[in-house]
Amino acid sequence: MVFGSAYERWYCGSKQFDGASRKRIIAHNVIVQYCPLSYIDNVMSRPVLTLTGEGRMDAYIDGCRTEGFWRRDGEEGQTQFFDADGNALKLRPGKTFIQVIPEEYGFAYDGRSGIFHCSYAPGSLNGPRAGD
Secondary structure, three states: OEEOOEEEOEEOOEEOEOOOOOOEOEEOEEEEEEEOEEEHHHOOOOEEEOOOEEEEEEEEEOOEEEEEEEEEOOOOOOOEEEEOOOOEOOOOOOOEEEEEEEOOOEEEEEOOOOEEEEEOOOOOOOOOOOOO
């Protein structure tokens, strides 16, 4: 949910708080990083997200969505985020929340309510419900 020019973190309809400070968890930037999903030994309860290579991403900054892509060269590399034109993503100063989800899952932002929704693929094991 958008709070001023920051995003509040919610999970399963409940506000999230920092365990130590008890302050609301907020971020000034939200990045949704879509990654390939596979399963160890083809077992649904053993999912693995591939965090190297490159893929699609959406960034939410100041209530605006920017489509682009991410890139990470090897496991020791740093993930970099780019807009659709290949320019390095410009983030607001402050905290950034990166939500990594499988590329086949849906993700939407409702600008009116300020709520993000993630819809999980049919057959996903133990996945949260849409809107969680």
